[in-house]
């Protein structure tokens with residue numbers, strides 16, 4: 001049975017830590033792992049992407065494999081061919097699938113009906129590859145993960161859901177501040193609370209950004225309007241007070257860093273000034289997508305062969 005990375009919690013805490021350690025090695029020696037030699041990895045995108053597409057294409061190449069970019073709208077998926085058949089067909093040509101789409105269930109189904117590893121490159125519910133790179137970045141800046149506090153300020157979207165789960169699994173306190181009605185997904189909260197019982201961390205949901213960032217080592221934000229929600233621009237009015245700026249940061253730990261998964265809408269979820277002050281962290285975070293995903297693929301394929 002292939003291993004998948006559809007949900008952040010598909011890997012155990014130890015496995016995630018092992019992948020992060022290996023990503024640090026690959027960052028120093030990018031061509032040292034040729035696990036994907038003679039393998040073709042399909043990259044299906046039903047939504048736009050800059051970082052995810054590039055980091056997977058380059059990463060698969062650096063590991064000796066062939067990335068096959070598949071624009072979702074150019075496939076029969078866009079004409080109603082079902083996921084069950086798509087999974088069975090693609091499994092006959094490809095050695096793995098990376099997919100970015102709307103419905104999380106579709107990615108679960110792709111993994112269920114196919115016979116090759118499936119990696120979630122973002123759904124409306126989770127963005128696990130981003131959080132893997134984020135955790136690597138946090139470890140780079142603080143030398144550890146356990147015992148830190150991450151505050152997420154903004155929309156309770158796929159990033160909020162995955163960060164909550166990731167923090168609870170890996171031993172970071174997490175506080176999520178959103179406007180009322182924009183809280184994270186309740187299933188994600190339940191999952192995080194289950195992990196929190198094991199790791200002993202605090203998982204907090206609040207509507208007060210200042211409360212959330214109190215004592216935080218990491219202040220994280222993301223767009224207020226995610227891909228696929230373009231019709232909901234009016235909701236931005238409800239996000240007053242949720243901009244990550246120097247004033248909000250004054251409530252965080254004095255050595256706090258600011259993180260953003262990008263793309264950023266400066267002047268909305270983050271001020272231009274704060275963004276530029278933490279640009280080094282934010283672009284390292286973007287770079288780490290490449291290293292973390294390569295380490296993940298190596299992990300999934302080594303497990304496949306063992």
Ligand code: CP
Nearest residue numbers: 049050051052261262
């Ligand atoms: N952070 C992220 O996933 O960026 P892209 O949408 O550009 O892939």
Ligand code: NVA
Nearest residue numbers: 157222226227261262
């Ligand atoms: N929440 C954003 C993340 C982009 C990387 C979106 O889904 O559009």
